[in-house]
Amino acid sequence: MKKVILLPAILLVSAIAWYQFSLRPLDSSDDARRPITVQSGLSVRDIGALLELKEIIRSGQAFALYARMHGVTASLQAGDFLLRRSQSVPEIIDALRSGKSEEVSVTIPEGFTVTDMDALLAKKGLIEAGAFTLCAQDCDLSAYDFLPSGAGRAKRGGRVEGYL
Structure with a gap:
């Protein structure tokens, strides 16, 4: 029992x-x-x-x-x-x-490199560390007519760095 x-x-x-x-x-x-x-x-x-x-x-x-x-x-x-x-x-x-999405304010100071931007966005918890740098190097940016051909295909962001 x-x-x-x-x-x-x-x-x-x-x-x-x-x-x-x-x-x-x-x-x-x-x-x-x-x-x-x-x-x-x-x-x-x-x-x-x-x-x-x-x-x-x-x-x-x-x-x-x-x-x-x-x-x-x-x-x-x-x-x-x-x-x-x-x-x-x-x-x-x-x-x-x-239903309110949380907003995060991010200010990217003048002179920041792609690596600096990546670190700032990762610190804010918006991306995984390295994701922004990787995209600046490898993402297909051909849809953006104002970028030079091959932008984003070189080390450290290549020719896309000045546009970020």
Whole structure:
């Protein structure tokens, strides 16, 4: 008889502990902003899976369960958001309900090189370090008529550096 009562009690306590743990921030010391695009028409389960895939939250299932339990599934907005791994699930839900994309002001001082710009954008949490430099060197810029041919194909940004 004790086993019949004990097993469900252990399962219930384990489920509650998992749920509470899953709502906590993934990394409370990581304040870097990560861009997330929530497309129109995504279900709360899809949003949770996206956030888990992008390593913003611990569990997409816990995210969806929290949203359902608090009756906010219909109020989550589509859009582009900058979210942090240091945010809890309730904080992320609040950000997604507001529908306001977080804006970041960036001023690139005169004389900055492509490498300097890359470091500044990475410090603001807008890109991964090296991504801007790589694009300045390797991205296809042929659609921009005002750039010289071959722009962006040389070391350190090549001839595109003065246009940035």
